Amino acid sequence: MTAPIRVLVCDDQELIRTGFTTIINAQSDMEIVGECGDGRAAVDLAARLRPDVVVMDVRMPVLDGIEATRLLAGAAVPEPVKVLVVTTFNLDEYVYEALRAGASGFLLKDAPPAQLLNGIRTVATGAALLAPEVTRQLVGRYAARIRPAEGDPDGGALTPREMEVLRLIAEGLSNSEIAAALVISQETVKTYVSRILTKLDLRDRVQAVVYAYRRGLVT
Template sequence: MTTTVLIADDQALVRSGLRAIIESEPGLAVVGEAADGAGAVEAVRRLRPDVALMDIRMPHLDGVAATRALLGSRTPPPTRVLILTTFHLDEYVTEALRAGASGFLLKDATADQLVEAVRVIASGEAMLSPAVTRRLLDRMADDRPEADGRELRDLLSPREVDVLLMVARGSSNAEIGAALQLAESTVKSHVQSILGKLGVRDRLQAAVAAYDSGLVRPRNRWAGPGRGGSGG
């Protein structure tokens, strides 16, 4: 199946470059472009692409506001948003993640990294740049010093807590299965259950919820004694 992509950036040259890279790859197709955030919102709602490449800094609506407008609506489109940014720790990126973006990509990334990012975001199976993503999530968690993770520990089964902790560290299903001695299919079932219980669309948003809730603390695995163990 073809993965459809919409490109939103206020620089025509950047849009042309991104289009050329994406359209050179089998199974990827650019279905539209937008030069500002308002145009991106309209185009995504009309075209419903699988992935929207969203520049963080655009006129009229920036990437954060556009993402929030799309994914915070009563009937959000199925589109997953990939934020394009110049800086590893741009403060706007953390707000975009909270608004529902599925990941981010630095603008100095290679063509191969861009293609991989689009495919990963479309699949919803993994987070991008785990080390950098964790740094962003640590920064987000610093904004929630009073949270202790109790709400998520009460919501999830002990085994789901174990899985979510590893998702929040950027682990793949195979890595989680090996660490917890579970079949990869079982891990996938746990992940889907976690997404459903948390009401989120993908693994990155589950990780955001884990950090925001205090289940994961900056630079530490646990917020405190948990319920994890051999259950579930």
Template sequence: MSLPEERRPDSPTRVLLVDDQPLLRTGFRMILESEPDIAVVGEAGDGEKGVDEARVLQPDVVLMDIRMPRMDGVEATRTITGADRASRVKVLILTTFDLDEYIVEGLRAGASGFLLKDVPPEELVAAIRIVARGDAVVAPTVTRRLLDKFAENVAPGDKQSEALLERLTDREQGVLRLMSRGMSNAEIAHELYVSETTIKTHVGNVLGKLGLRDRVQAVVFAYESGLIRPGAR
């Protein structure tokens, strides 16, 4: 099946809702459809149906529950994003707990971030927009703890990731380290005494050289390659 043309900048962000609780899907739909730049194009009540709907509808963002029947959100995310992360469909995971054991695996599977299900409506809307434009979202109150928890489950330093790491310049590795601390472009620019535009260029180079889609995947790589250790500053 051929992919649809890229979304025009002025067209609505297309969202697919995947959650096994109908009331939650209804609530999310009401919140998102009140925004003129967001369109809910479909729903699914389990991961398997979510994968099917994502293939047919090719949404910009899938709002994905992590615990569902038939196929959980981790496997559904892995299937939707593809092993090579070539799919343009982004996945934003929703969870009840801020350190759900499945979040780490969800990020490794290709999710562009996660939010708690009790997130305020305005933060949910903002997260959809951020992910749609290619950035990544991780609930800010748990970023550091999540990254350290992720690192505990990683055996760092495999040869393939180390070889990829060598593609980066010293400056790009430094930027990646700061990204792994959960810092924004503006914060990194302040830390390195350069412009935010310069940091955006470095971040783009990091993602391009490593073949990654967004900042979350870059942080995952930083831990897997051994560039970052738990609690590193």
């Protein structure tokens, strides 16, 4: 049998933590290994408990979710930890920074339980989770603030078709939607996505979306 996905829940609202842990513990393929109410505690617990996924709030005391995510994705723990940011869209304009910090995806707090569970499973496999409608609204809303950063890879290495796929990724399309739009197979899309990530030295689709907006490929 496959080992259950080990999850750490970090949110400063006890009611939300309790709700998340109850839903997650009810799954046969998941288990809660810890919970906490601030980002500093999340980093400390992750170093000790080695969770597969951290479900992370953004606005918290002591250390917010953005800085905690940056530490979890960096050298603050023995191995980088996958982070799923769960946020309130109307309040958290810093989710974009959380993605830059290394989060593997994000969901809205009012998403149904099935989406939360699917998000944890998706992130645990090493894939990125981007709700298309949230991607367009959230990243697009703050695109005017985004500027290319020093050290960003040059997109000139991409072929025209790869650039087209990158734009569609940034618009929030799934592999199946990209395949339909370009009239190609999903396997071909996966190949293009893999090449894009390799050429641009990006970790996952989340970073690809951030890169595309930083470079002005999507408006």
